[in-house]
Amino acid sequence: MAGMAAAAARCMNAACGAPAPGVGEWRKGWPLRSGGFAVLCDKCGLAFEQLVFCDIFHQKESGWRDCSFCGKRLHCGCVASKNSFDLLDSGGVQCVNCMKNPGPQPVSCQVAPKLFLPPPNNQRLFGKSDELLPGRPLESPSLMLDSRSDDIAIITKSNHPFMVKNLEIGQSSNILRQKEIENGARQIKWEQPTLSIGDMGRMPFLIRPQSALESPQSQCTRRDDNRDPTADSTTSESISEAGLSMSLGIANNGNKMEATSTMERPMVSPTTPFSEGRELATTLSPFQHAQRARHFLTRPPRVAEGAAFDPMRDGFPHLRVARPPAEGRGRNQLLPRYWPRITDQELQQISGDSNSTIVPLFEKVLSASDAGRIGRLVLPKACAEAYFPPISQPEGRPLTIQDAKGKEWHFQFRFWPNNNSRMYVLEGVTPCIQSLQLQAGDTVTFSRIEPGGKLVMGFRKATNTVSLPDSQISAIATGSLLGDSFFSNTNENLSIADRFGGRPDEGSFQFLHKRSRSIGSKSRRLLMDNEEALELKLSWEEAQELLRPAPSAKPTVVMIEDYEFEEYDEPPVFAKRSIFTSRSTGEQDQWIQCDDCSKWRRLPLNVIIASKWRCADNTWDPKSCSCSAPEELAHKELQSILQQYEEIRRRKSNYFLKQSIPEMDASSLDALATAAVFGEVGNQGAASVATTTKHPRHRPGCTCIVCIQPPSGKGPKHNPACTCNVCMTVRRRFKTLMMRKKQRQSEREEAEASKRIAWVGRDEPEGSNLSRSPQTVDTARDCDVIMFDKADANKGHIDLNFHPASREEEQQHGGQPRVSMVSLLEVANRPLESYMKQNGLVSLAAEQGSSSGTATVPSQPAPMESEERPSDEGRAVAVEQEREPVDNMAVDEAACENQGNAASASDIAAT
DNA sequence: ATAGTGCATGAAGTG
């Protein structure tokens, strides 16, 4: 793409010829399978617009196009409108209405507005129209480019790709033959057999039924200079030949092509794919034809066995071309996705200096399971059967494959019966995968050394991938090219292939594309590329700034250690950065900056701006809804606010740094990211101890009981200072629970008080041998019920409200509970109180002190932290180990821990 | 508990 831009210094539209814009603009685009061009939006950087060549130069700014059918004005500038039009193969656009209701002719379709003739054998040529018009000899092409391994473009001496336009109906040619090009230049020959209508489906170019090009009358001419021009009119050419998409070609190594140098380079040898294409056209099975049509694959050159194509010789040493499979059993059945895309330099690397020939066999993009630790690489059935030794037993046979460095790897090549078929796997690949540091998405290539038939494997690291909408992925995967800057390879551990010019291979994209629909969230994370990872290097603090509660979300306020926390059930939304200010009156304002004029505008407090915002979007303040409107804030005020804002940010940042782990290495960050993905963000301050991931929801370094205990259950117990997510959750939940309990108790107490009033004067039967006041009895009865219910309800669980003193009291009183409301309240309060004390918290304790001031029963001394754990460790361990899952056990754990281990293990177990 | 193994399942692709 970038190369194309460099090569084409001027607009490819001959009528235009305008100088090309900066290369940078070109680098962010790619040709579309349906023709035209997709370019990243300069403004938003996210969207893309679909343009044809000339548009890049002339219509990009306006972004407005006319539907070729109805003339409707269409805005083609942004992703928002990308579904409202379609790009025609013939150039021009088509509105959505016309797509739905195809009419016979475009508005001005007596001639195809821009017609790009297909080069023979599916290679695409671009050139000035007049170069292909009758009477004009072809100019010597200066460069042939592989476009996504599929498309070939030719740049002429004048740097104009071939482009034919305004060919009148009736002009036709069924043979387009490469002719000798004079003046010492090489000659291109091509010849294309007349295609029947039925062949249309096999053409690699997307042909839209609505296209004028496909109208029966629409016939186009390709001029063969060697032919009698009259012949053109006598031979009817398949309309499919005329129905072409245009596409940019590019050297797929991703490097910029140097127009000056490439111009001088001999372009195409007589044995280039052009001539070979014929051969392929006849040798390819219908299956492959279909495949090619479907994938817009042009016939790749053959190497080794079909060594006619020599990229080195032809000036394309780095060309990564999907090579058709070498001879093998059933090779015709190989899907193009498995066609090796090995460059000649890679081949040379593999073969070394020897005279041996490398026969590329196939390649496979590693799936997650291939690259996983199972150590099984699923082999495409057809490939396995075609190129690997035949096996009749599921056990298969050992297979030794040499890598590019000459190291031999021993695998087990076997199969599993599967649905009356076989599933071939290469077992024992883990050492190899690990040694080569391959991951899902990387590509492994298999080749054969001739003579000898030794198997060799190479690999290609996946270059950076971009998470794009499906459509874009598709566009890239099927016929597009991206500049190297777009796909900069940051992986330093490049494979041979990448060292010679990495470019996202089709397989990688297919991997992404194919799985993107079905993979779950876990697998989706695999798609996260380095670029995204970089974006994730936004500090938490920064991210927090951008996160806002969902507008409809209503928070639940939870008090944690004197801080009010709002808990939301709904996920937050990303908002544009804004500044909140507070007036002396207490009123708060939100300020947001216009993306156009950078002026700060006041917004209502509750407004959340998701992305871009301009003054014109200011519907809340008509006076400030234009960029021309003055800023409400004086410059000084604004400066002051911004300074304060920065200061706050700095402070927060410092605080964050102090609070965070001193050295948070990459793995920790990764773990943190993982935690974030799974909603476990928070508490980044945990000290990194042993890196354990025993519990799936814990991050490495977690010191919670689950993570630090060996499987045997022996080992350290909870660290009271543990700040892991579980422990923090436990504490928070415990606190919330206790607060609620306290509240409930208060309510009950009130209710009891009113009951007592009603019962005044009533004789209370002495139903027990306990000496107590009637009130106490009634209360106790009530409490008995409560306690009983709880015990009943908590059978098999640890009773959070259990207090050993109460039980002792019970036992001292002959098994009869003797609990007053006040003591119950005290019981309810004590664990929280002791917890607070243990954790150096005072506020809630103080609050409780005042609220429980009516307590008549003296508090039991809080059990000491140092109090010994139960002697029966085995039972304790059993209890500990029963605390799964973590979320369910959280409260129990808290109860256990925060009651200060007062309850013995037997008590817990009994409970 | 963890690792390894073999089969089953289902999504995606294909005819």
Place this chain on the structure above:
DNA sequence: ACTTCATGCACTATT
């Protein structure tokens, strides 16, 4: 409707 293949899962072996 069929095939392919990525992956889940149950079962077994090993630590």
